[in-house]
Amino acid sequence: MRRRLIQSTLAVVLVVIAVFGVSLVIVETRTISNSAQERVDSEAVRLASIVDSRLLGEQTVDARVLKEQVAGDRYAVIRIPGEPVIEVGTEATGDVISATETGEEGETVTVQEPRSSVTREVGRTLLIIGAVALLAVIAAVLLAVRQANKLASPLTDLAETAERLGSGDPRPRHKRYGVHELDRVADVLDSSAERIARMLTAERRLAADASHQLRTPLTALSMRLEEITLTEDLDTVKEEATIALTQVERLTDVVERLLTNSRDPRTGSAVSFELDEVIQQQLAEWRPAYRSAGRAIVSSGKRHLRAVATPGAVAQVLAALIENSLMHGGGTVALRTRVTGNQAVIEVTDEGPGVPADLGARIFERAISGRNSTGIGLAVARDLAEADGGRLEMLQAQPAVFGLFLSRTPVQKPVPEAEPTVR
Template identity: 80%
Template sequence: MRRRLINSTLAVVLVVIAVFGVSLVLVESRTISTSAQESVDSEALRLISVVDSRLLGEERITPGVLAEQVDSSRYARVEIPDRAPIEVGERPSGSVIRSTATGEQGEKVTVEESGSAVTRELGRTLLIIGAVALLAIVSAVLLAVRQANRLASPLTDLAETAERLGSGDPRPRHKRYGVPELDRVADVLDSSAERIARMLTAERRLAADASHQLRTPLTALSMRIEEISVTEDLETVKEEAHIALTQVERLTDVVERLLTNSRDPRTGSAVVFDLDEVVKQQIEEWRPAYRSAGRAVVCSGKHGLRAVGTPGAVAQVLAALIENSLMHGGGTVALRTRVTGNQVVIEVTDEGPGVPADLGARIFERTISGRNSTGIGLAVARDLAEADGGRLELLQQQPPVFALFLSRVARKRKEPDRPVR
């Protein structure tokens, strides 16, 4: 591209120089020739006037007198009737510029000048025109190189940016070049980079959330299947199979919920549901794991409560809190339901050391964990709670008390904002 820009600019300059330069040379040549001829004509007229005045005054006409009136580089010949011709200067050879004038008494004056003077003047003019043309060509080349670099370098940068986007590096460069068209392309690439970055972040987040949220249901499901495989009691098989099917349904709900949140976290399917059923189901699901750890999980509080939310999402929030207590807490884990105002509160507490003071304000942030865990369980639980219009809070650090707040009265859901197109 640089070469094409330079060649095109140089071609335009050469065409302009060829058109105007040749015209200028022709005009200057004619001007110089005309000027030289007029100078010789003027010299002849002046000399004939001098001769006429001396003849009328009956003064002598000598070569010395005429030499004072004629340019030293010119040749003059005066012819007076009945007298010998008078010559002044050296007669030029070769190309000659000649002018002849006739006086009132029949005298004749001829002035000649060598054409080499005109040739020299024309050569100087051509040299000046050539120097100006060369300067114009050099200036045009330098300007073309500068303009080519100004246009080609940004295009190279934009190509590198596009290549980085294609290779999975969506960092925007925020670099502009002072050319509106190129800046527009840079704006579009930066916007695309930001969108790709958001999409990659959402995909990574979905993968992390899915791996975390599916781990517990799959583990519980595998335990049920193991119990089915080792028992010969038909009633036990039916009971465990029923529980396993329930867990499969919950697993499906988890997957759908994760996909829904990955597209739009505000999209929910809140309904009025029986809170006791969700709490009871979580107690039964986690009791074997706590029993294996030599611990217990119990529930207390007010019964018969109905809350507004998505049962599957609420179950996932409670599962995250119970699992968190199993991994990081100690002693008995207690689930307590109560009412405050128009909200239902489910508290989860244990007898462990609690949440460290330096993590209390950041416990719901992703990658924040008191031990070697992923640090996304509580963050996902908070997102699930907020998607249903509830909230998840840490009420007390030692001993730890997490509380899930849900509405008791169904509210008209606000339509999500439509994206601006």
């Protein structure tokens, strides 16, 4: 591209120089020839007037007197009636420029000038024009190279940026080139890079959230299926199968919520429901795991509390807290419900060592974990709580106490103002 830009610019300049240069040469050649002819005519008139004045004054007219009046490269012939022909200078050979003037006394003055002087002057003019044209060509080449670099280098950078986007590197470069069109392309590529970066972040976050949120119900479901395989009691099989079906429904709800949040995290399905139902569901799901670990999980506090949220999301938040207590805590895990202001609070606590001091407030950050785990459970739980207008906080570090705060009244959505009627 750089070579094509240089060649096209140079071709335009050469065409312009050829058109205007040839025209200028023709005009200057004619001008120089006309000027030479005018000089010779003027010289002939001047010599005739000198001869007239000397004849009227009855002075001598000869070659010696007129020699000083004729330039060295000119040749003059004066013919006076009744007098010998007077010649001044050396007669030129070859092509000459000639002019003849007749005086008042009847004399004839002819002045000749070699055309070679005109040729030399035309040559000097052509040399000047050629030098100017050469300078114009050099300037055009330099300008073409500069413009080609100014256009080709940004296009190369933009191509590299597009290639990086295609290879999965969505970092915007924020580089501009001082050319409006190219800067516009750079703006679009940077905007695309930012959108791609957000999309990739959302996809990775969705994958991490899905792996974490699906692991808990799948684990609980596998435990129920193991219970079914280990028992021969038909009633126990039916009970465990019923619980397993409930967990399958919860798993389906988790998948639907993940997909909904991936499309638009602002959409919610908050309803008014009783917290006791969700708490009892979690107790039933986690008791086998706690029993296997030789620990207990209990609930206490105010009963028949109603909250406004998504039941499936609340269940996932409680499952994350209960699982953390099982993995990192110790002793009995207690779920306590209480009321503070216009909010219902579910506290999850255990009798373990609590949250290490080096974690502190960073416990809700992604990739922060006290042991070999994914480190996204509490981060996902907080996102789920905030999606319905609630919040998840660590109320105490040692022993660990986490509180899930949920609104007890529906959030009033703002009613859009009616547009004024145009009459």
